[in-house]
Amino acid sequence: MEHYKKSLMVTLIIDRIAILCWIACIPLVPLMARWYDSYSNKEPIFVQFIVFVYLAMIPAGEIIYLLNSLLSNIKDGQIFDKMNVKCLRIISYCCFVISALSAVFMVWRFLAVIVALAFAFMGLLLRVLKNVFEQGVVMREENDLTV
Secondary structure (H helix, E strand, O other): OHHHHHHHHHHHHHHHHHHHHHHHHHHHHHHHHHHHHHHOOOOOOHHHHHHHHHHHHHHHHHHHHHHHHHHHHHHOOOOOOHHHHHHHHHHHHHHHHHHHHHHHHOOOOOOHHHHHHHHHHHHHHHHHHHHHHHHHHHHHHHHHHHO
16 A cells, blocks of 8 residues: 555656646747757748647646646545546547647648657547546445445
């Protein structure tokens, strides 16, 4: 049980670091776009890069926030809870949004297909996990009624 608590705490710390990184990236996007254009051997895509990254940061920020909520609920012992099911559902939708944005970005850089497929796969895995949690909620509610 001690290992479980340590693992949960480490994950919460990583999520909080991710929040800080997300915030720090907001003003750095134009610098990243300039850097990318300077090292790319293809036509410059400064504006497209900035638009893509800022649009993708919206669902990414939502994912980080909801992961924090999910981990806090688990820390408080609320595992098979309707709120966790809702968090997982929204996180999966956010993954699909990032996947769709990456698919559009493939017009300029084909390798964005890797990001699109990775986020689509993560979204699918999260949908499966959401269904498991949803079934766990139903079973917990049935168990609470039989006591």
